[in-house]
Amino acid sequence: MELRHLRYFLAVAETLNFTRAADKVHVTQSTLSHQIRQLEDDLGQPLFERVGRRVILTESGQTFYEHVEPIMRQVDEAVGAVKDVPDELRGELRIAATHSFNVQLIPQCLAVFMKRFPLIRVVVEELSGDQISDGLVNGTLDLGISYRPAVPRGLRFEPLYNEELRLITPPDHQLASHRRVRMVELNGVRMTLLTGKFSTRQMLDECFAAAGARPHIVAELNAISPMVELVRRTGLCSIVSDNALKDEAGIVSIPLESPTPVRTPGLLWSQSQHRLPASRFMAETVRQVVQSPGQGGKSRARRRQSSR
Structure with missing residues (x-):
């Protein structure tokens, strides 16, 4: 089993269409089908089932997806961190957050991020959860900080804390x-x-x-x-x-x-849009801030009652 097998599997699992998945990973459909069969042979379990013209995940396929997806996301972020020289990152990063996070969490994250990446221009909008989802779907936003959307709409949600x-x-x-x-x-x-x-x-x-x-x-x-x-x-x-x-x-x-x-607030981004290095580094900054003692939403959520 190699990384390419896992990438091919994720492409099919996320599109549920071999033709679109083949286009996504830039191989022929026959090559993709062959690689998926190899992976299923290695695992000893069918991962997909064809029902008429539809492709669905089997129970084993769903279980495999839930374990493989976060691993491959970490692999991609690690590769991106090595390939991209932070000091040379340029361009524009477009993020949005709901009011709850725009008051304290976003300024804290921006202070850390802008010190590390001074050449990145950051555009921040305060929007409702639905507006953030819309922006990520239509490509006008790179990253969102909000609550889990009721309808996924092709968005990936990574919980941060309760x-x-x-x-x-x-x-x-x-x-x-x-x-x-x-x-x-x-x-x-x-x-x-x-x-x-x-x-x-x-x-x-x-x-x-x-x-x-x-x-x-x-x-x-x-x-x-x-x-x-x-x-x-x-x-x-x-x-x-x-x-x-x-x-x-x-x-x-x-x-x-x-x-x-x-x-449960978390990070939101589009599954279909290419994730810019700046977006990945901002996501990592948010994770670090919320996990830091005395900072971020994680500690604030546990703050004791205070009369002012």
């Missing part, structure tokens, strides 16, 4: 002194939340339903910043990630439980 959402209140609110708040305690509480088109809101509605709580939603907004400001000015409560807060004055952040709303 992030707990927290209740935020003004300091004089009746819940502000609580060390933790159960979701059922939000029954009837006046709140401002994101509109129903956001996946975060949909998840929160599921949590409310599971707890048997019906908060009084008096304002729905399509952005985090005005929602936080509304909490500060009106006495309403809201639920956001710690990543969305940046030493906000006049705001108390309180952990939630029973159930605890949790989201």
Whole structure:
């Protein structure tokens, strides 16, 4: 078994079409079919099954794909790191993040990345999750930092960490002194939340339903910043990630439980677009920042309640 066998397998697994897969790896279809048969012989298991004109992964093929794909991604990144001389990298990198990550995580990552690659021009946009997916699909973005999209649309998602959402209140609110708040305690509480088109809101509605709580939603907004400001000015409560807060004055952040709303942010990129070296290095920078003690989303997600 050689690396080319694995690359050919991934091409077929991701396109489910031998003709398109052959074009993708620049070989003839007969060569590709022969290499796949060799791989199946080595493994002693069929990896693909033809159903009419369709090609589908067998159970063994799906299991093999789940193990091979991350390995080959690491191989490609390692090869890219060796081939590309970081100090000579030039060009433009186009990335986008949702508001939660654009407040703190993106500036931290940019500070590290721009110091290492001063010749790269970085363009950052703050977009919704759907807009990020659209940009990656149509090629106007190179890398996204967001939550897992509901519809993959040919995008690769790499989880970074789990992030707990927290209740935020003004300091004089009746819940502000609580060390933790159960979701059922939000029954009837006046709140401002994101509109129903956001996946975060949909998840929160599921949590409310599971707890048997019906908060009084008096304002729905399509952005985090005005929602936080509304909490500060009106006495309403809201639920956001710690990543969305940046030493906000006049705001108390309180952990939630029973159930605890949790989201998983990650890196997003297109499977069909060629990944630029700058995009790979930025992805690596993000991984390093979120794993660094005292930095990034991983540590912020675990930050203790603080009254400001």
